[in-house]
Amino acid sequence: MRQRRTTGLITALWTVLAIVLAGCADTGGGRVEIVVATFGEFGYEPLFTEYERLHPDIHLVGRVSDFDSHHRDLITALAVGRGAADVVAVEEQYLPRMRQVKDKFVDLATYGAGDLRPQWAPWKWEQGLAGPTVLGLGTDMGGLAMCYRRDLFAAAGLPTDRDEVAKLWPTWDGYAATADRFAERSPGAKFVDSAGTIYTAIVNQGEQNYFAKADDSFIGDTNPRIRRAFDVAAGLATRKRTAGVTTFTQPWNVAINQGAFATITCPAWMLAQIKQSGGAAGTGNWDVTSIPEGGGNWGGSFLTVPAQGAHPREAYEVARWLTAPEQQKALFLHDAILPSEPAVYHDPAVLGHTDPYFADAPVGRIFAASSDQVRPNYRGLRDADVRPKFGLALGRVEDGTQSVDAAWEQAVREARETLRWPG
């Protein structure tokens, strides 16, 4: 009796185990499962359905997280040799370091990616290379504009028409002066989300920032553009024109939703973020106009295929399809994700596109029309080590815990210190 009960128990355990294992192994229903990991708003979900319709043997799974978690997950997966998605988006900030470990990625040229080259703006294609290796296929880019709240501008007695608004700030000094005018009339809201976004935009308007393009030496302390960006941004912070919310954090989302600030520098991909945080109720509140002192590029990503995946060919096919011109066009028309391919941003449908959420702003004209002028900024090998030091310094100014000069000096000192050690 006792014997039989034990046997019965063991049988039951085995059955449960078998069911669990079968359940785990069979989620794809016999199809090949390809996991695509992205961060923020790539707008891929509708495209996945379309791809599965075209390729019934593929099951696409999207994995979306925030910027930091996404890249940290990738790094951890590369370090331990497992756990990475089949297709992983990498933002340009992380590219220099990924190039260092390029053998952890599939060389996409082995599947014929080299033939796709003419599709992209030449600089975008080159960013995705590591020597002869094709590390990633370009997705979007981050042409710069300025987003502003029409309702808050009207309340502060400022013009609301986007051409009139652009005339307020031909230069960053004009922008700062507008901030002061805004503050006099509208004490409830701040003028800009944080010193950090203004700083980053100004830095990204230049061709080189922390490291010299010629020899990768550190020039963060001598490059006049960096100091100017720091002074403009810190000036806004000391005069309390910033809401002091860090981009993409929970307080930042809430601040957008509550209308806590009136302007934000808008790389094209920012529009989707604002829409998401602002919600449907925010339709028509925001508008888009040009940024002081011309264009620039802030960010942009690439799709890579980590070498540890089980289905590199299928993964490559997915990455190729997602970055193909038709899909880039669809992504722009739907989510204002700015294409990095000339054929797409010269497309009349793209150029003529307006966005009802942003008061019917001609986003096609604003972003796509200036795309030919977009140039990448040179990112040094140690860029990711140095960059945060200056952001934190601005945070200290914003918190009121340090003067502008002391914050700057500390940032430079910390940058030099971190470069003393191998990275």
Place this chain on the structure above:
Amino acid sequence: MAGVTSRRLNGAVLLVAPFVLVFAVFGVFPLLYTAWMSVRRWHLIDGDHGFVGLANYARLFADPDFYHALGNTVCILVVATAVQMVLSLWLAVLLDRATRGRALWCSVALLPNVVPAVAVALIFAQLFGRDYGVVNWLLKLVGAGPVNWQAHSWSAYLGVAAMVVWRWTGYNALLCLAAMQTVPRELVEAAQLDGASRWRVFRSVTLPLIRPTVSFTLLMSVVGGLQVFTEPQLFDVAGLSGTGGNDRQFQTVVMYLYEQGFGRWDAGYAATVSWSLFLLCAAFGVVNAFVFRRPRSGAGP
């Protein structure tokens, strides 16, 4: 006779074998591997770049950021542990006195400990939010100005310590309660007959008798406090990329380890930080064992 002893020994070995095996795989091996990494230049993704001797340790001992992180860790630990010990003893006394529904109250006391640290940290970070946080809203009700909790060391220590206290007080209270229930009733009653107040009974009878448990609880909360990570990391609005505020004002040692290993990809240096932390924990364990070795002879009145 000898046969029986050796058979008994075999049985004992068999019984402890699973633990020893698990401990070897998840305890000893990582410890030794980390020691090995700490004397090498080790890139997180690229792996081993060769032996560097004690260079990582030399760098660590001269690293002001490490000492700064250590200082933060100790401050948070002292605040959190002190509050925790007092609260959990008090809670244990209350639970000990409860005549009805003790099991229910015990479960309630344990609830905060069951909630994952990440969830606790995310919620507390929102409670302590500068613009829309509940704590600042309450402060405003009593007429105090809003506090930018993350911007200053002292306020951030309080915020992080609050999370730790919230998570561990109930758990520690249960440990103390278990010990209190082993205190012989006769001793307590005898003291009461002698006219001792409740406080006097607690201080002179209960406390000396539960001393080993208090010592253990203290050790665990200090070791846990030295390793505190999730709470302060997520208290930083910048999340995973945060370094404990804009000026490292609440960066703990493990956060610094994380920054070095997963932010700068310097796994060798991170291993060095990790080993130094292990030595600190071990040193505290030894001191603790020494101080609380056994109840002083003639304890009690």
